[in-house]
Amino acid sequence: MGFITLAISQTASAITTKDVTYTVDNQPYQGYYAKADRPNAPFILLIHDWDGLTEYERKRADMLAEEGYNVFAADMFGQGVRPTSVEENKKLTGALYDDRSKMRRLLEGALNAGRLQGNDVRKGITMGYCFGGTAALELARSGFPQKAFVPFHGAFDIPTGQSYDKTTGEILVFHGSADDSVSLESFATLGKTLEAAKVPHEMITYSGAPHAFTVFGSDRYDARADERSWSRYLDFLANTYK
Numbered sequence: 001m002g003f004i005t006l007a008i009s010q011t012a013s014a015i016t017t018k019d020v021t022y023t024v025d026n027q028p029y030q031g032y033y034a035k036a037d038r039p040n041a042p043f044i045l046l047i048h049d050w051d052g053l054t055e056y057e058r059k060r061a062d063m064l065a066e067e068g069y070n071v072f073a074a075d076m077f078g079q080g081v082r083p084t085s086v087e088e089n090k091k092l093t094g095a096l097y098d099d100r101s102k103m104r105r106l107l108e109g110a111l112n113a114g115r116l117q118g119n120d121v122r123k124g125i126t127m128g129y130c131f132g133g134t135a136a137l138e139l140a141r142s143g144f145p146q147k148a149f150v151p152f153h154g155a156f157d158i159p160t161g162q163s164y165d166k167t168t169g170e171i172l173v174f175h176g177s178a179d180d181s182v183s184l185e186s187f188a189t190l191g192k193t194l195e196a197a198k199v200p201h202e203m204i205t206y207s208g209a210p211h212a213f214t215v216f217g218s219d220r221y222d223a224r225a226d227e228r229s230w231s232r233y234l235d236f237l238a239n240t241y242k
Helices: 055-066 086-098 100-115 131-142 184-196 223-240
Strands: 005-010 016-024 027-035 043-047 070-073 125-129 148-152 170-176 201-206
Touching: 016 055, 016 100, 027 055, 027 100, 043 055, 043 100, 043 131, 055 070, 055 125, 070 100, 086 100, 086 131, 100 131, 125 131, 125 223, 131 148, 148 223, 170 184, 170 223, 184 201, 201 223
Parallel strands: 043 070, 043 125, 125 148, 148 170, 170 201
Antiparallel strands: 005 016, 016 027, 027 070
16 A cells, blocks of 8 residues: 655653555555554544544544554545535545445555554454544445444445445444434434344434534534443443453
8 A cells, every 4th residue: 555654743641643644546645643552452443524634533533542542544535635615525525425446445545554553453443424434334334344333423325236244343323313414214224224234233313413413613513412422432442342
């Protein structure tokens, strides 16, 4: 997957953070790596929402590293490509929704970047927010071996020709009941699909929570749903890696 360059800093909580440049299809991408202050920490791949890798994902990566996990926050758009409008968001994510093979190559490239940091990515967990949650489910359907796939307010539609028949890990879903972008009917359909495919899963909804309910400082932020989903996620991680 090409070269890796690093820019290293040290946070107040003793976790180590890096910007990591890696290549996919001969194009540069810049992710963010937050390393826990303990040996052999479990690995988490974090996929950003539709506005690219921002301070929000960096903050979430740091929060998880402080809990004892090594986190690689992927870049799905390209080094220096950071959209600033809804139109750009739609264009960049739409291109990947239309080219699932490329989406999978980008996920594999990010996993490889995480592996080159010394992690066993096949025993890791992939999580994502909004678009990133959708991408996490794409990885689940690809059959890549991991312990779990965790979308926060993602989308659940399955592209033609895909299924969960190859999924190897558990799926944990966090969804807002007041999400006006992804319906409860779609949520229920995913549950039925996972049950039919015999994929272990847990699916949680939060009343009154809109789409993107975890994004700090936004007009969609729902503190109750965010705090409860985060607490359940940390419990899930602890039980998965105990």
